[in-house]
Amino acid sequence: MPVVAWAAPAGQGRPLAYWPPESGFFMPLSAADIIAQLATLVGPAAVIGAPEQMGNYLNEPRKRFHKGAAAIVLPASVSEVQAIVRWANEHGVGLIPQGGNTGLVGAQVPLRGDEVIISLTRLDTIRSVDPAAGTMTAEAGVILENAHKAAEAQGTIFPLWLASQGSARIGGLLSSNAGGVNVLTYGNARELTMGVEAVLADGRLYQGLNSLKKDNTGYDLKDLLVGAEGTLGIITAATLKLFPKPEDYETCLVNIVGPEAALTLFQLLRERLGGRLNAFEIVPALGLDMQLRHAMLDRDPTAGPSPGMR
Numbered sequence: 001m002p003v004v005a006w007a008a009p010a011g012q013g014r015p016l017a018y019w020p021p022e023s024g025f026f027m028p029l030s031a032a033d034i035i036a037q038l039a040t041l042v043g044p045a046a047v048i049g050a051p052e053q054m055g056n057y058l059n060e061p062r063k064r065f066h067k068g069a070a071a072i073v074l075p076a077s078v079s080e081v082q083a084i085v086r087w088a089n090e091h092g093v094g095l096i097p098q099g100g101n102t103g104l105v106g107a108q109v110p111l112r113g114d115e116v117i118i119s120l121t122r123l124d125t126i127r128s129v130d131p132a133a134g135t136m137t138a139e140a141g142v143i144l145e146n147a148h149k150a151a152e153a154q155g156t157i158f159p160l161w162l163a164s165q166g167s168a169r170i171g172g173l174l175s176s177n178a179g180g181v182n183v184l185t186y187g188n189a190r191e192l193t194m195g196v197e198a199v200l201a202d203g204r205l206y207q208g209l210n211s212l213k214k215d216n217t218g219y220d221l222k223d224l225l226v227g228a229e230g231t232l233g234i235i236t237a238a239t240l241k242l243f244p245k246p247e248d249y250e251t252c253l254v255n256i257v258g259p260e261a262a263l264t265l266f267q268l269l270r271e272r273l274g275g276r277l278n279a280f281e282i283v284p285a286l287g288l289d290m291q292l293r294h295a296m297l298d299r300d301p302t303a304g305p306s307p308g309m310r
């Protein structure tokens, strides 16, 4: 069976080469052919072929990767994603799924320069929110902050919070198994995901949206797709776990002398508070000082300096 290549996560080498179908190697398409053929699948307005218009998709946050792309394609529906993947598989074109382009390891941008970025940003519908079942089904392109708002409008929370939440999207967060600041209580994205819908390498749709908590059937393909960084398929939607919204939060800053003291404090708080402790972070003095120096904080929120830590 022909298998289309996905971009491997950075640090794991180059993207997989194209595995040829039974008939032999692919005749590479020119960039112009790629753009023209994609336009027949999704319409010309959903294909970016001009390098000067690709900046938002190619420039990743750390500016470490500087390759171009053959094209950027922006499907508007699951069936368009399927058509693109099927076409890429037939022609041996490398596809790189992209969400909010906030990943810090460059896995959402090309490594060679002849790949097509498939941006999921237009699949941004929240299909349903069910506070009674504690679930939300959101498409891959939903911005995390919008998922938060939809959950909170129903008196619930989707407890994945991180600094990129205004741009990062559900498909990218799941594909990188993101953690965020509340990982201690609620777990990584994998633990917050009940089911996944994904387009597989040959264009078939894996329909694994599931909201049954006591599901003990068969293999858990969802757990494979989450954290796969697009290597096993393109996530198009996911069923996410919602939690009751806490009535209130208390935040406390404690000066400590070092990491050992932090662990002792953590153990104590866990014993006393159990599941009510939902975040615990060490802020090194260096980080706080930098914020003060650059006026990101107007005053030192701690009681005073502690040696090396706060």
Ligand SMILES: Cc1cc2nc3c(=O)[nH]c(=O)nc-3n(C[C@H](O)[C@H](O)[C@H](O)COP(=O)(O)OP(=O)(O)OC[C@H]3O[C@@H](n4cnc5c(N)ncnc54)[C@H](O)[C@@H]3O)c2cc1C
Residues within 6 Å of the ligand: 007, 009, 061, 096, 097, 098, 099, 100, 101, 102, 103, 104, 107, 108, 120, 140, 161, 162, 163, 164, 167, 168, 169, 170, 171, 172, 173, 174, 175, 176, 177, 178, 179, 180, 181, 229, 230, 231, 233, 234, 235, 236
């Ligand atoms: C300021 C900042 C703070 C951050 N803080 C944290 C943090 O506290 N904890 C943490 O875990 N991470 C953190 N991150 C990184 C975080 O993992 C990413 O921001 C986020 O998870 C990626 O989402 P995205 O939509 O931007 O995905 P992208 O960057 O677009 O893509 C990330 C990966 O997922 C793949 N991908 C994207 N969409 C799909 C899809 N639909 N199907 C299959 N594969 C797909 C891409 O190919 C790539 O491999 C931070 C990033 C920034 C910039």
